[in-house]
Amino acid sequence: MLIKVQTREGFIEREFKNGTTGKEILEQTGTLTSSTIAIKFNGTLTDLDREINEDGIIAPVLINSEEGIHILRHSAAHILAQAVMELYKGALPAVGPVTDDPPGFFYDIQMDDLDDDGIRKIEEKMREIVKRDYKIKRKEFERKDLLKMFAWNKFKVQLIEENVPPGQKSSVYEQGDFVDFCRGPHLPSTSYLKGFKLLSVSRAYWKGNEMNESLVRIAGTAFPSETELKEYLAMVEEAKKRDHRKIGSEMDLFVMRPEYGPAFPLYTPKGTAIRNELMNYMKQLNWKHGYEEVWTPHAFKTTLWEKSGHMSHYRDNMFLMDIENETYGMKPMNCPGHILIFQRKAWSYREMPARFSEFGTVYRYERSGVTSGLLRVRSITQDDGHAFVRIDQIEEEVGNLLDMVNEVFVDTFKIRELKFKLSTRDENNTSKYTGSSEIWEKATNSLKKSLEKRGLSYEIKEGEAAFYGPKIDVDVRDAIGRYWQLSTIQLDFFMPDSSHFDLKYIDENNTPQQPVMIHRAIFGSLDRFIGVITEHFAGSFPLWLSPIQVRIVNISEKTREYAQKVHLELREQGFRVDADFSQDTINKKIRNSHKEKIPYLVIIGDKEASANRISVRDRKDRQKNLIELGEFIKNVKEEVASKNTELNICS
Numbered sequence: 001m002l003i004k005v006q007t008r009e010g011f012i013e014r015e016f017k018n019g020t021t022g023k024e025i026l027e028q029t030g031t032l033t034s035s036t037i038a039i040k041f042n043g044t045l046t047d048l049d050r051e052i053n054e055d056g057i058i059a060p061v062l063i064n065s066e067e068g069i070h071i072l073r074h075s076a077a078h079i080l081a082q083a084v085m086e087l088y089k090g091a092l093p094a095v096g097p098v099t100d101d102p103p104g105f106f107y108d109i110q111m112d113d114l115d116d117d118g119i120r121k122i123e124e125k126m127r128e129i130v131k132r133d134y135k136i137k138r139k140e141f142e143r144k145d146l147l148k149m150f151a152w153n154k155f156k157v158q159l160i161e162e163n164v165p166p167g168q169k170s171s172v173y174e175q176g177d178f179v180d181f182c183r184g185p186h187l188p189s190t191s192y193l194k195g196f197k198l199l200s201v202s203r204a205y206w207k208g209n210e211m212n213e214s215l216v217r218i219a220g221t222a223f224p225s226e227t228e229l230k231e232y233l234a235m236v237e238e239a240k241k242r243d244h245r246k247i248g249s250e251m252d253l254f255v256m257r258p259e260y261g262p263a264f265p266l267y268t269p270k271g272t273a274i275r276n277e278l279m280n281y282m283k284q285l286n287w288k289h290g291y292e293e294v295w296t297p298h299a300f301k302t303t304l305w306e307k308s309g310h311m312s313h314y315r316d317n318m319f320l321m322d323i324e325n326e327t328y329g330m331k332p333m334n335c336p337g338h339i340l341i342f343q344r345k346a347w348s349y350r351e352m353p354a355r356f357s358e359f360g361t362v363y364r365y366e367r368s369g370v371t372s373g374l375l376r377v378r379s380i381t382q383d384d385g386h387a388f389v390r391i392d393q394i395e396e397e398v399g400n401l402l403d404m405v406n407e408v409f410v411d412t413f414k415i416r417e418l419k420f421k422l423s424t425r426d427e428n429n430t431s432k433y434t435g436s437s438e439i440w441e442k443a444t445n446s447l448k449k450s451l452e453k454r455g456l457s458y459e460i461k462e463g464e465a466a467f468y469g470p471k472i473d474v475d476v477r478d479a480i481g482r483y484w485q486l487s488t489i490q491l492d493f494f495m496p497d498s499s500h501f502d503l504k505y506i507d508e509n510n511t512p513q514q515p516v517m518i519h520r521a522i523f524g525s526l527d528r529f530i531g532v533i534t535e536h537f538a539g540s541f542p543l544w545l546s547p548i549q550v551r552i553v554n555i556s557e558k559t560r561e562y563a564q565k566v567h568l569e570l571r572e573q574g575f576r577v578d579a580d581f582s583q584d585t586i587n588k589k590i591r592n593s594h595k596e597k598i599p600y601l602v603i604i605g606d607k608e609a610s611a612n613r614i615s616v617r618d619r620k621d622r623q624k625n626l627i628e629l630g631e632f633i634k635n636v637k638e639e640v641a642s643k644n645t646e647l648n649i650c651s
């Protein structure tokens with residue numbers, strides 16, 4: 001058989017005897033490394049020692065690749081189940097999948113409850129199994145033999161009955177005397193598992209149904225190396241410290257009252273200060289990029305939601321209400337309102353694109369919205385906007401929006417790591433999409449060109465486009481390495497079409513044409529964005545976003561009057577300033593202001609009062625003594641205006 005081995009440089013092509021294993025082929029072509037754990041044969045992931053019997057392409061799969069890590073975690077789940085079975089007689093492993101969020105694995109097992117000591121023992125046993133370095137072997141059996149093999153485990157019996165048709169074969173994986181019904185692939189042997197840790201025990205139900213058997217879910221994570229595991233665990237610890245729910249309550253930014261409105265956040269004066277700064281900033285940016293601000297109501301009759309397709313596609317997530325024999329729906333999206341504004345007049349091709357923006361609050365019934373703080377709420381304020389464009393304007397308008405994304409995250413927030421994802425349609429299943437093939441191709445090419453023109457690399461997500469158009473999503477990396485999907489640029493051929501809002505502009509030949517609609521949001525949801533940047537900055541917001549920018553403290557009662565004068569002056573300048581004139585010691589006042597992450601502390605003592613000056617200390621404990629108030633005001637103004645992410649006045 002003729003095998004091509006894929007390497008970084010290209011292909012190595014060679015003849016092999018039928019039945020040669022993937023591992024042997026890699027060995028003989030000099031392409032096997034110590035981190036190769038599996039292969040892809042003609043695009044399908046499979047075990048390293050699988051026998052190959054036909055022509056094809058082999059690509060080595062490394063343990064630190066995305067697919068390699070998946071295999072590693074899946075094998076870790078098997079080793080976990082093996083450890084439990086060695087320690088607890090009668091334990092019945094049910095299912096043990098890999099998880100993306102959090103990254104790791106779990107195994108649901110029918111057994112007695114576990115305490116911390118039990119978890120420690122299981123982890124020790126896993127290390128022992130890793131050391132024993134069992135080969136992990138794949139074997140195939142007929143359905144009837146599988147049922148016999150697993151007759152002791154009712155869960156596996158049910159899985160075999162559901163997944164293997166009568167008369168057919170399926171695979172098991174064996175390591176030592178542990179066997180699991182499984183498709184694989186797996187690590188070559190147990191010693192490949194190096195950096196792993198069990199993290200939690202919880203309750204689960206067979207098939208996720210509370211009416212079924214109760215199971216113990218043991219969850220853990222695994223990485224290709226100890227170092228990566230340590231880095232991950234440190235990141236998780238750091239993320240806990242930065243949790244925006246914790247910081248939000250310490251800094252008094254927002255409150256939740258689930259007894260009156262689950263997942264409906266209420267913003268305090270301090271939280272509202274952050275919201276307003278973000279909104280004002282985005283309003284200026286919208287204006288600069290041609291988006292005109294509009295305002296639309298929070299509810300419409302369902303006749304509008306029928307026309308927009310929301311009643312047929314989105315009804316389950318809508319808040320509906322009956323008033324005087326009419327049904328109204330809270331808006332789940334702002335688009336139909338903007339369409340009504342577009343429809344108020346006739347548009348010439350010369351006036352296109354039409355661009356509207358709105359900080360529109362939409363209401364969506366999110367089932368899991370109760371516990372995630374601001375990350376998943378039911379009243380969502382988006383920095384929403386819609387452009388109505390001619391097909392030949394898609395590229396330019398998308399470019400305009402990519403420039404906005406760059407201005408917000410790179411220029412202003414100094415976040416340089418952005419991931420662009422282009423979702424396209426599934427070319428093998430085009431019937432499920434609205435719009436002609438021609439428009440899909442043109443639009444997708446326009447999206448590609450606007451990305452490429454800016455030198456932005458992107459990942460194509462084939463088949464992940466919505467049925468109404470391709471889109472670009474932007475993931476933004478935060479200070480501790482997590483990526484958050486924030487911006488979206490979504491094309492839409494559906495709402496403007498003749499069976500929905502039938503939108504038109506008049507082209508140069510006086511013929512009505514259908515525009516393309518672009519839905520866009522740069523922050524995404526303002527609520528989620530505030531949650532994300534609270535964690536990104538760990539509450540230490542840049543000066544322009546800080547809820548309190550300056551706090552005045554006096555050292556003794558004697559200097560209170562002068563301190564009050566300074567407070568008033570700074571307030572008149574429009575800064576967000578407060579004062580601590582309590583009887584606390586100066587050190588306590590400093591500590592308290594640090595707890596609230598206040599950027600600048602103005603300290604007034606005898607020296608300052610008699611010299612008619614101030615001393616300034618920042619939240620990094622850098623201090624400048626006896627400076628003029630006028631100079632400080634000028635510096636604060638500059639730092640706010642430049643939206644600097646660093647505090648510079650005391651440096």
Ligand SMILES: [Zn+2]
Pocket residue numbers: 074078180181182183184
């Ligand atoms: Zn498995």
Ligand SMILES: [Zn+2]
Pocket residue numbers: 333334335386519520
């Ligand atoms: Zn929209």
